[in-house]
Amino acid sequence: KKLVFSGVQPTGNLHLGNYLGAIRKFVALQEQSDCIYCVVDMHAITMWQEPAELENSTREVTAAFLAAGIDPTKHIVFNQSRVMQHAELAWVFNCVARMGWLNKMTQFKDKAGKDRENASVGLFAYPTLMAADILVYRATHVPVGDDQKQHLELTREIAQKFNHDFSDRIRDLGVGVEMKSGEETVHGFFPITEPVIEGEATRVMSLRDGTKKMSKSDPSDLSRINLTDDAETIAKKIRKAKTDPQPLPSEVEGLKERPDADNLVGIYAALAGKTREQVLGEFGGQQFSVFKPALADLAVDKLAPIASEMRRISADRAYVDSVLRDGGERAGALAEKTMKDVRRIVGLLGD
Numbered sequence: 001k002k003l004v005f006s007g008v009q010p011t012g013n014l015h016l017g018n019y020l021g022a023i024r025k026f027v028a029l030q031e032q033s034d035c036i037y038c039v040v041d042m043h044a045i046t047m048w049q050e051p052a053e054l055e056n057s058t059r060e061v062t063a064a065f066l067a068a069g070i071d072p073t074k075h076i077v078f079n080q081s082r083v084m085q086h087a088e089l090a091w092v093f094n095c096v097a098r099m100g101w102l103n104k105m106t107q108f109k110d111k112a113g114k115d116r117e118n119a120s121v122g123l124f125a126y127p128t129l130m131a132a133d134i135l136v137y138r139a140t141h142v143p144v145g146d147d148q149k150q151h152l153e154l155t156r157e158i159a160q161k162f163n164h165d166f167s168d169r170i171r172d173l174g175v176g177v178e179m180k181s182g183e184e185t186v187h188g189f190f191p192i193t194e195p196v197i198e199g200e201a202t203r204v205m206s207l208r209d210g211t212k213k214m215s216k217s218d219p220s221d222l223s224r225i226n227l228t229d230d231a232e233t234i235a236k237k238i239r240k241a242k243t244d245p246q247p248l249p250s251e252v253e254g255l256k257e258r259p260d261a262d263n264l265v266g267i268y269a270a271l272a273g274k275t276r277e278q279v280l281g282e283f284g285g286q287q288f289s290v291f292k293p294a295l296a297d298l299a300v301d302k303l304a305p306i307a308s309e310m311r312r313i314s315a316d317r318a319y320v321d322s323v324l325r326d327g328g329e330r331a332g333a334l335a336e337k338t339m340k341d342v343r344r345i346v347g348l349l350g351d
């Protein structure tokens with residue numbers, strides 16, 4: 001059976017990229033699978049966070065999950081630091097993963113910037129904690145945006161190496177399962193996780209520069225649509241979004257050298273539940289002066305209800321905290337089950 005896990009960092013404003021690339025898929029997947037959705041506060045502190053803001057952001061991301069439609073009674077919603085087994089398994093994975101693997105991670109290079117000597121050790125080890133998040137539940141499917149692809153490949157490598165290094169022990173203890181590894185069937189403990197990166201908005205770009213990813217850290221607020229923006233702000237940001245002077249093409253190929261146009265069409269498609277082709281079928285040949293107001297209306301239509309629901313839920317802090325506490329307890333029980341086996345597999349004495 002499918003087991004879905006994903007995480008979002010509580011580091012400032014959630015934006016349209018987080019919603020279309022990740023959170024909206026979390027909601028869709030809960031119909032057919034068991035899902036665990038985590039606010040990854042321990043990942044957040046790999047870069048400096050004001051403690052009080054971190055607390056607020058953790059509650060805010062939780063409210064966004066709930067406002068978007070995740071059901072915390074059928075599934076699990078919690079913050080990472082409550083379940084210490086994530087950190088415990090991450091340590092084991094630090095000893096499985098190789099320096100050379102982590103040295104290839106582009107997110108570390110981007111986030112550490114020029115002053116790499118001064119980056120935290122946690123930022124470097126970030127991907128092993130992420131692998132632990134997923135594998136401590138032995139999750140099989142992970143919905144994310146395109147920027148997390150490399151981290152998920154590393155997660156697969158770690159699972160494979162662990163399964164391989166400890167294969168005799170896993171067999172002797174009888175804790176493994178038959179699993180497909182590409183074409184062949186192997187006997188392993190950790191599943192080889194499938195990334196779920198699909199749809200028209202796996203990489204939403206900045207509204208000011210279609211060649212840059214929409215991100216929480218962009219200094220220009222006009223570059224992104226925040227999940228908390230009101231209708232007027234959403235409309236203004238779309239009106240001001242960068243475009244080129246040509247009308248929209250009628251075919252998807254016509255978007256190739258036009259990143260800003262491609263991004264807006266992609267956003268429209270994702271929000272409308274259509275493909276880029278369908279959107280161009282409707283708007284091909286039209287000017288942005290026609291397309292932008294239609295996009296603004298659609299965005300307000302889809303996002304404003306989430307913003308108001310977020311405000312309503314955030315006002316009830318006791319409720320948000322109770323969701324996290326309850327989710328943490330249920331997640332902790334599952335994680336401990338895995339860790340009991342991991343400790344035995346590795347040879348770490350416990351009960």
Ligand code: TYM
Nearest residue numbers: 006007008009017018021022040130144145202203204214
């Ligand atoms: P984070 O917090 O940066 O982003 C949360 C999710 O939003 C997606 N995303 C985007 N999708 C499309 N377009 C964009 N412009 C865009 N920006 C962000 C991200 O791909 C992500 O899915 N490392 C993760 C958090 C994490 C995690 C995990 C995810 C920790 N442990 C385990 C999955 C499984 C991160 O920093 O996401």
